[in-house]
Structure formats: C-alpha cells, structure tokens
Amino acid sequence: xxxxxxxxxxxxxxxxxxxxxxxxxxxxxxxxxxxxxxxxxxxxxxxxxxxxxxxxxxxxxxxxxxxxxxxxxxxxxxxxxxxxxxxxxxxxxxxxxxxxxxxxxxxxxxxxxxxxxxxxxxxxxxxxxxxxx
Ligand SMILES: Nc1nc2c([nH]c(=O)n2[C@H]2C[C@H](O)[C@@H](COP(=O)(O)OP(=O)(O)OP(=O)(O)O)O2)c(=O)[nH]1
Ligand SMILES: [Mg+2]
Numbered sequence: 001x002x003x004x005x006x007x008x009x010x011x012x013x014x015x016x017x018x019x020x021x022x023x024x025x026x027x028x029x030x031x032x033x034x035x036x037x038x039x040x041x042x043x044x045x046x047x048x049x050x051x052x053x054x055x056x057x058x059x060x061x062x063x064x065x066x067x068x069x070x071x072x073x074x075x076x077x078x079x080x081x082x083x084x085x086x087x088x089x090x091x092x093x094x095x096x097x098x099x100x101x102x103x104x105x106x107x108x109x110x111x112x113x114x115x116x117x118x119x120x121x122x123x124x125x126x127x128x129x130x131x132x133x
Contacts (some may be wrong), residue, residue, distance in 0.1 A: 006075070006082045010052035011040035013071055013129070014063065014090040020107035021129070023116060024060065027103060031081060032119040038087070039063075039105075049086045057090070062100055067092035072128060076121035085121055 014022040024039045026032055041056035043049055050068060057063040067090070074085040099105045108116065110133050113126050 004077075004082050006084050008043040008049075008084050008086065009040055010043050010049045010056060011038045011085045011087045011125075012053050012057050012063075012065070012068070012090045013038050013087060013125070014057070014061075014093060016107060018107070018109075020109050021113065022061065022063075022097065023106050023108050023113075024099065025104040026119075027101070032078075034117075035119050036116040037119065037122070038125070040085075043086070050088070053088050053090075057093075058095075060099075060101055060103070061105065062095050062098040063090075063093050064095045065090050065093050072125065074121050074124055078120070083121055085125070087125055 022039060023036045026035050026037055028034050039057055039060050040053060043052040053068060054065045057065055068088045069091055071087045071089045074087065076083050110129060113129060118126060
C-alpha cells in the first residue's frame with residue numbers, strides 16, 4: 001500500500017578475502033521468510049545507518065564491523081511492506097561468524113549468488129555485484 005511508512009533497513013554486503021559474500025537465511029516466520037539475505041536490520045530511532053549496521057551484524061552474525069562504505073540504496077514496495085535498503089559494503093571486519101539467531105548462513109562465491117532465492121528488493125544489489133567482477 002502506497003500509504004504505508006517506509007521501513008529503513010541497514011544491509012551489509014560482507015565480502016571475505018576469498019571473494020565470498022556472507023548470506024544469512026531469514027526465518028520462516030519473518031517477513032520474506034526462508035529467503036536468503038545480506039545480514040542487517042531496521043535502523044532504530046536516534047541511530048545512524050552505520051550504527052545500525054554494526055549493531056545488527058554483531059547481534060545476528062557475531063561480526064564486528066571495522067570499516068564500511070555505502071554501496072547503494074534500494075527502495076521497494078512489497079504488497080505488505082515498503083522498505084528502503086541502505087546497502088553498505090563491509091570492507092573490514094573481525095570476529096568469528098556465527099548464526100546467533102539460530103539461522104542458516106553461508107559464504108557464497110560471487111558467481112553462485114544467482115542460485116539463491118532472495119527477496120525481490122535484492123535484485124538490483126545482486127545485479128550490481130555480478131557486474132562488478
Ligand atoms: N537484512 C536484510 N533485510 C532485507 C533484505 N532484503 C529485503 O527485502 N529485506 C527486508 C526484509 C524485512 O522486511 C526488512 C528487514 O527487517 P528485519 O525484520 O530483518 O529487521 P531486524 O533484523 O531488525 O529484525 P526484527 O528485530 O524485526 O526481528 O528488510 C536483505 O538483503 N537484508
Ligand atoms: Mg535482520
């Protein structure tokens with residue numbers, strides 16, 4: 001619905017030294033459930049996008065973001081929800097990755113990204129990552 005407020009989401013495209021990307025699987029009960037995503041979550045009141053990115057990656061994946069840079073912004077209207085994905089490339093990080101919410105996660109090589117079912121809003125992000133190489 002066009003009148004719905006936009007949910008602002010901080011999204012991290014985390015790439016390791018092997019050129020693989022960190023994907024996390026959304027739980028069945030969540031919006032866009034069972035689909036794969038780049039880790040992240042809603043920006044809370046009073047928080048910068050970078051704060052939210054760091055908080056969400058720590059809470060969901062045990063990752064400490066040490067350096068990040070803006071990649072792109074995607075606005076998308078699902079039938080039940082409007083989102084603005086504020087997508088950042090995480091260029092340096094530390095910590096041992098864990099699925100702290102019990103979710104499935106994987107490091108995926110760039111050319112295998114296309115094989116994963118993502119929410120529709122991710123289409124331009126995936127296209128961009130595939131074009132980068
Ligand atoms: N993190 C993330 N969210 C995405 C991606 N693509 C996409 O459409 N989304 C949508 C799904 C959700 O509607 C929204 C993210 O919100 P969320 O519910 O996961 O937020 P959160 O991590 O704060 O979780 P919660 O506290 O609400 O449980 O953005 C993506 O690649 N990564
Ligand atoms: Mg989340």
